[in-house]
Amino acid sequence: MSERYIIEQISMFCKNEPGRLASMARVLEENGINMLALSIAEANDFGVVRALVDKSDRAKEVLTDMGFMVKVTEVIGVNMRDEPGGLTCIATTLADADINIDYAYAYSGKGAAVLILRVSDTMVAVKAILDAGHELLSRDQLG
Template sequence: MTIQQISVFLENRAGQLAEITAILADHQINMRALHIAETSDYGVLRMIVDRPQRAASLLLEHGFVLSMTPVLAVVVPDEPGALGKILTLLAGENIDIEYVYSVFGQVQDRACMIFRVADLDKLASLLKDNGMPPALHGELGIENE
């Protein structure tokens, strides 16, 4: 149900993102989602890839510091207010969102969002009970390694 997100810690210097994408491309690893958060001292690249274990191993071999984090992918109707409905459900259950970002492209003509919350099982159950089951690995083109 959950998918693995790779978080890579980046120095604030030009070329780091290019280096990471080149490593992934050289090994035929495809990115599905990407988010960068920054501070004045460093950045955090969060990404979903089609082969997370392989990507993490390669990046570690190249000296990058990273972590793997379970997240939940949620398919959302591609229409105004759809994300708001999910956020209202979460608020009603007092589920605090650590962060959220979107997946490249669409899944079956619907948008897809990546959610990180403290209790992923509670979020998955809530969404399923309300007719919005989490996206599966195959729907996102991610190998279940």
């Protein structure tokens, strides 16, 4: 089932001012939630923090309780070859399937490089990537 490859990302509205990220991080820390990847998109006076965490439902709950505006978003994580050209074939695969990337961020470490993607059609993207022989991060690998 390809649904196991749909990963839940938490997205959070954050005023662009000192201390906001720290308070978010503190809440996650205090609740024993681990972050696997993080990106921040900024727009003038605010930002959107996007993170992959090991317990996304719990993270949403505790952050919402703290007054943050949080949304759980479906993304996919593609295991890339950690070498030149690793991104090329994945991006090409998506382009060939006519899938648009809304945003992406990546991490590289522990022997693997992972590209996290928010795309226009998640299920189609999952299929296209698997069909092309790439490896996707599965949900259980996060938790």
